[in-house]
Amino acid sequence: MAATIKMVAELAGVSVATVSKYLNGGNVYAENRIKVQAAVDALNYKVNEVARSLKTNKTNTIGILAPSIQSIFITGVISQIQYKLLECGYSTLIVDYQMNDDLEKRQLDILLKRQVDGIVIFPRENEKDLVNTIKDQNIPVVTVDNMLEGIACDAVLADNMGGAYEATEELIKHQHKRIGIIAGPAYMYTAKERLKGYFRAHEDYFIGLEEELICYGEYTEQSGYKCFNELMNLREPPTAIFVTNYHMTIGALGAVNERNMKLPEELSLIAFDQLEFASIMRPPISVVEQPLKQIGEKVAEIILRRMKEDWRDFPHIERLKTTLKRTGSVAGNIIK
Amino acid sequence: MAATIKMVAELAGVSVATVSKYLNGGNVYAENRIKVQAAVDALNYKVNEVARSLKTNKTNTIGILAPSIQSIFITGVISQIQYKLLECGYSTLIVDYQMNDDLEKRQLDILLKRQVDGIVIFPRENEKDLVNTIKDQNIPVVTVDNMLEGIACDAVLADNMGGAYEATEELIKHQHKRIGIIAGPAYMYTAKERLKGYFRAHEDYFIGLEEELICYGEYTEQSGYKCFNELMNLREPPTAIFVTNYHMTIGALGAVNERNMKLPEELSLIAFDQLEFASIMRPPISVVEQPLKQIGEKVAEIILRRMKEDWRDFPHIERLKTTLKRTGSVAGNIIK
């Protein structure tokens, strides 16, 4: 049976109120401080956060609603959020909805029932209702890696357009004119932004866009594989391909192997996302990396501010710079 | 302001006791059921789990204490645990101690203060004290991917010895006689077991062990790189290498590239762990995979049983079979 504040008070010979004040850093006679601390030690007392939460109406917990916890992007960001929040005395309740709409609702419900003080959500597409539900309860919410259009909500994401622009530009500068893109689902904000970066780079360098060079995948390995083959089966295949996320890159590289193609001689390739294995591929894969740490830090910072009722810059949209890692998967003469 | 049970009771014109009974599936007049449900809907009432927990002394939460949530092994297992527990109405509070002893203690403290009903821990080495602390509080605890020796505790892990045996045997069957191993830290249980499998296979096939072929890494990328080079710099280097975890495999493969070596012609290689990229390497890397899902399921099953006070088979040690994926990174004539 765990010790309670009452037991501590009795052992120390003071009132419960005094113990509470001591524990929360209030003014207590030096003499009593010692007695209370002795009792705490003797009983190995630990405050019951459940009771505290009920009384204070604050759980010091923020919920994180993620589509999956098996993606390095997501866990990297979450890990950083956790770390930052921990410093400020907050815990995180992470729930994973396995890309399933129903489960997502249930999981959000759980977070709400547990009275989390704030929510971080990695939306996929249609969670406007969810976000509104949360806002209705006056719970701060920050979205990550996506923007829910037509809704006022803080959001933190990578500069997807900028990153995609940089990737495309890198290919263009290597003299590529026919650049294929394996894009994400047309309804996803990040996918749209990445595509936009690809478009802009073409415009800026006066290269015409070819419809057939744009293939929409589903951010999955299978679709990456399929799109890659579609692009390479064109009458006039691209000389370079930009793959816009991790899983599709795996699929595309599988197809590269199957076709026994040599990178970068036969094809230049550049990817978007965190690729732990990028450096050990032969050749290493050039990649536009997202700033995981900074994203996590920014999310934590914003949600902490909101929980302190600081709404000055609401809604805040933060786009963080990506990093292009140039390695050996892009070939061609460099112009410029 | 969120609705409370009292507000529901008032609106429905019944007592809070009746509402509570209704919510918890007790016997309530059909007429009242309807009235209460109507009030619940009207107010968008959601039970306050914090208050419920205080009263029932159960949080329906289990804590997961992991060294990091950025490893696919760990997140794969956690994801499965979450999923299974969710079905039974439990949530999971995941905390990540970033391989840091102090942080680990703090995080455990948080779990305890939050009154979790059970704890799953991925220990590294010296968490016997921690586990005892938990047991002292009568909180069920299950360890994953490690065995704390000299302590009675449920444990679920891959059959590390069997998997390592199989990997080594695979190499032996391809006529390799000088097989290097990049082992884990000598103090880690899983590392010891994997090494033991390597030893046993040598014994069973009457191949002498060579001290110099055993290199102890730290389960990190850097150490994998370093060990690989040490092995290949031997006067008589191995013809095959068994790398015993994910990170060291990345390091080793980096060294392979740097040396511009051709797998499997110049060296056979086999790895242990989940390697998402194994199949897209050229050649694909043969790998002994851990049964993530089954590990997660088993953990959930055991902790659920313990929380129900079913201690029949305590302490239960479960070793789950690994799977050898044969691909193209092992060469040699096959004997059998």
Place this chain on the structure above:
DNA sequence: TTGAAAGCGTTACCAT
């Protein structure tokens, strides 16, 4: 500075 007591939202006992 201290302590008695109210009350957070819920459950569960017990009388009705």
Place this chain on the structure above:
DNA sequence: ATGGTAACGCTTTCAA
């Protein structure tokens, strides 16, 4: 079946 009420462990107000 229903409802009044005590109790869970804590914080906070207010009087002393």
